[in-house]
Amino acid sequence: MNIAIIIAGGTGTRMGMDIPKQFITIDSKPILIYTMECFQNHPMIDGIQLVCLDGWQETAERYAKQFGISKLREIVTGGTTGQESIRNGVYSLRETCTDNDIAIIHDGIRPLVDESVLSDVIIKCQKYGNAVTSLPYNEQIFIVDDEYSTTKYIPRETLRRVSTPQAYKYGLLYEKYNEAFENKIGIYGSSYTNTMMVDLGVRLYFAAGSDKNIKLTTKDDLEIFRSYIYSKKEK
Secondary structure, eight states: OEEEEEEEOOOOGGGTOSSOGGGOEETTEEHHHHHHHHHHTOTTOOEEEEEEOTTOHHHHHHHHHHTTOTTEEEEEEOOSSHHHHHHHHHHHTTTTOOTTSEEEEEETTOOOOOHHHHHHHHHHHHHHSEEEEEEEOOSOEEEOSSSSOOSEEEOGGGOEEEEEEEEEEHHHHHHHHHHHHHHTOSOSTTOOHHHHHHHTTOOOOEEOOOTTOOOOOSHHHHHHHHHHHHHHHHO
16 A cells, blocks of 8 residues: 655745645645645545644645545645644554555645656666655855855765655554654654654665656745746646
8 A cells, every 4th residue: 555644734834825735725726635636636646634733623624625636535734843743744644554464654735746757766766665855956055164155065976856746655654753752763853754764874865856856845846836827737
């Protein structure tokens, strides 16, 4: 079984809107629904579990019914941090997933997941036990010596940009979230599942990515997404 864990537990303060950004509507449809449709329409996805900001569960359920998200199996309440939200989602699957089932973790505010990207992350996870969506890094990265200068850089061919979707065999995912929260490793600040895994000694495997797979964090990102949706309708 391949089940998607969609993380929609954030408040979206950087967007500066009155509602959480995952519930902002573009062309009469919430961003979260655009995201869930990517998984709803993919033939390799068997089910969807939504981790939702507390107080918005009924709204999410109502939208899912309205837009025909029939693969939605459960809505789980998010935590106070991103890692707590993911952990809540992972733990809630304990009675329904086997160790060899695949859990695909994805940000609810990444609504442009290509079918080929989602397929590749699942296939790579089947082969290696985990897979993370990634792309080459095409800019030069310099290390700051002081406020004004540098003498060191990181060769860009040694770098990869990693985002979601990320796929993990469920047994590994459950084990490592237990270990991380018990030992307080890889769960603070900007930590995510991929960085936590590396902190816990797990080797990660790269899957295909796409520049289109943007994360809607600011109003500028929202305008890019809005332009994409409207241009797609005009074709």
